[in-house]
Each structure stands twice: as structure tokens, then as C-alpha cells.
Amino acid sequence: MNRQQQKLKTRRAIIDAAFSLLDDQHSFSSISLREVARAAGIAPTSFYRHFKDIDELGLTLVDEAGLALRQLMRQARVRIASGGGVISTSVDTFMEFITANSNVFRLLLREHTGTSNAFRAAVLREIQHFTEELTDYTVATTGLNKKFANLQAEAMVKLVFSAGAGALDFDKIQRQQLCERLKLQLRFISTGALECAKDL
């Protein structure tokens, strides 16, 4: 095995270990460097061969989480193209994501309101990215003016994330109900934005 390959492999082990340590009871800020090292199967001090400190690892996790989110969006777009309502399909795709990757979503959720400026900024970037793409989509498909489309997209993303946060504590049936409520609320927003645009 290559030296570079080995290093990448260990780096991956560290990242995977960190993700595996996150659950409903453990946030990133609550896990220690030593815990991560233990889970990754390396000595505590070896950690420094890969990351300057635990925060640098954290930012890497946020980046990876953002990447997963963007892939999710692409998946949703493919599904929409092959039939099904925009709102319904997007919400379903999102809910599938947080069910399969709850720890990844939890990370974004917590660091969004966390104690590190850098983390908050990183999560915010990902969310804004999400919002921008939705804005463009809305302008293209509905012809709503850009400002309103952006307001609508922002409100929708916030609502979806908020619902996602709630879904983490729910079982399957409760999630189903949550989804239906969310879809109606998103319908309120899209209908309201369109109606308000008339009054300009």
C-alpha cells in the first residue's frame, strides 16, 4: 500500500469515526479528540498528523454533510423530471435523506446554531446554496420575480429544515403526518407568494 493511500485511508477512518459518534445524545462539540482517535483505531497524538485540531475535523464534516445535501438535491431534480409534484417529491426525498443519514443532518442542524462562528458560517453557506438553487428553479418554472422567488425559497428551506429537525424524534407514522402538514404549509407559501405578487 502506498504511503499516500494509507494516509488517506486513516483520514477517512477518522472522519467516519467522528460521524459514527454523532447521534441524538452526542453532538460534535461533546465528543473529544481522544474519543475520535479511539473509534478510528489510532493513538490520540496521531490525530495531529491529519488535522490541526478538532475544529478542522469539524469543518471537514460540515463540508461532507453539505456535499451529501447537494447530491440530494440533484436526486430530487431527477425525480421531479420523471413525474410527480415538485413540493411532494422534494419533501419525500428530503425525508428519505434524513432517515438514512440522520447523523449527517443532525450535525448541520446543531452547528447551525452552535458556538463556533466558523461552523455556523459553513452551515449557513450550505443552506444558502440550497436556497439559491431553489430560487433559480422557481424563477424558471413559475416566472415569479426574483425577489419574491428568493423570499419564497428561503421560507421553504427554513420550514423544511425545521420539519426535518422535528422528524428526527418521530417514528414512521408521525413522520408521515409531519410530511403532509409540511406539504400543506409549503403550498401556503407558494400560493401566498403568487397572490402577493399580483398586488405589486
Next chain:
Amino acid sequence: MNRQQQKLKTRRAIIDAAFSLLDDQHSFSSISLREVARAAGIAPTSFYRHFKDIDELGLTLVDEAGLALRQLMRQARVRIASGGGVISTSVDTFMEFITANSNVFRLLLREHTGTSNAFRAAVLREIQHFTEELTDYTVATTGLNKKFANLQAEAMVKLVFSAGAGALDFDKIQRQQLCERLKLQLRFISTGALECAKDL
């Protein structure tokens, strides 16, 4: 001084100390029992004369934060009664609150997505309380059916809290812009809910 009075005074000192230690860089889970004791001017072990453990203190903080929030609602209602738009007045009142009590709001925001089930449940209760009151208000003033009024209220509260989270990192001018955007988004929801109710 009474023994009971003295005990209450110390208890208050602990609670105030805990609140004072919260800021953008320090969440409740990141502060230690010893830090709180130090800030309250008591010995670490004396802490246990007042709280079973640090979590019991945390729940007390959440309760107090919820109380402050409910008082805020009453204040908003008084303001609405004496003229001014419902949405505009509520948003302004809310923003004044998080400006003056940012640490209190930060606590709710973080524990809402935190690692303790008890904390999350406690914050959720406060938010639901908030939502219920808004639902009743909406039914009474607009005649919207209860289900839609509840969906509308929930969406609005989520959006307001989400905007509040963003406001914490903003300066005065940015907050002003945020407020205007938020008000428009709330308008979308109220208009949309009304419009969607027609289609029943």
C-alpha cells in the same frame, strides 16, 4: 436574613451565573458545574444543595426562558390592541426581545436541537404553547378553520424563530432588512392559507 430567603438568593445567584456564562461562544452543555459555581461565588460542592445535577439547573433555565417568552407574547398582544399591524407588531416585539435577551433566546435555540431529550421536550413545549396561542388568535380574528390556522401558526412560529437565529449574528441594519423579509414571508403564509382554504 431568613434561612429560606438566603437559600433562594443563592439559588438565584446560580441561575443568573449560568445565564451570564451563555453567549455566542458558550452553550449550556459547554459550561461546567465548577464554572457555574465559581461565577455564582460558591464552592463547587455547594451547588448540590440547590440542584440534583447540572441538568436540573438546565431545565430550570429553559423554564425561565419559556416564561420570558410568554411574557413577550402578552406584551405583543397589548401593543397590537393599541394599533399597528399584527404581523409587523409581533415581529418587532420579538426582535426587541432577542436583542435584549440574546442569551435567553440562544439557550432555547440550542437546546431545541440539543443532545438531551428532556431539554428538547421542554423547549418544544414552550414553542407549542406559543403556536397554540397564535392558532387561537388566528381562529378568533380571521375565522380560518382550526386545522389551517394551526398549520399557519406553526409555520409562522418556525419562520420567526429561524429568523431570530439569523438575527443573532447580525448588526442593526441587517436586522432591519431581515425583519422586512420576514414580514413579507409571513404575509405569504397568511395570504396562502386563506387562499388555500377557499379551495376546500
Next chain:
DNA sequence: TAAATTAGCGTACAGTTGTAAGCTTAATTA
């Protein structure tokens, strides 16, 4: 007044943390 209660303190201890220093060993380079 005597006895009981209790808020608060000091000491102590075992466990955990981040990380500095230097060694080993295997891959890379010259």
C-alpha cells in the same frame, strides 16, 4: 436554653482531557 437541622466550605480522589517530546518502522528518494 438545648438539640436538631442545614447551607456552605475544604479536602480529596479518580477519571478525562489536549498535547508535547521522542522513538520506531516502513515507504520514498537520491
Next chain:
DNA sequence: TAATTAAGCTTACAACTGTACGCTAATTTA
């Protein structure tokens, strides 16, 4: 092949954590 590089290890240390135990002193109760 010999010299260099570097990933990972072991050991070590000071700082901090929560909390058990027993004492003191002052208030409350009998």
C-alpha cells in the same frame, strides 16, 4: 543501497472535571 521522510506509537504531564466525605457555623425547632 544508503539516507531521508513521515505515519503512528508510547510515555508523560498539567489542567480540569464531577462528586464523596466530613466539618463548621448559624438558623430553626422543641
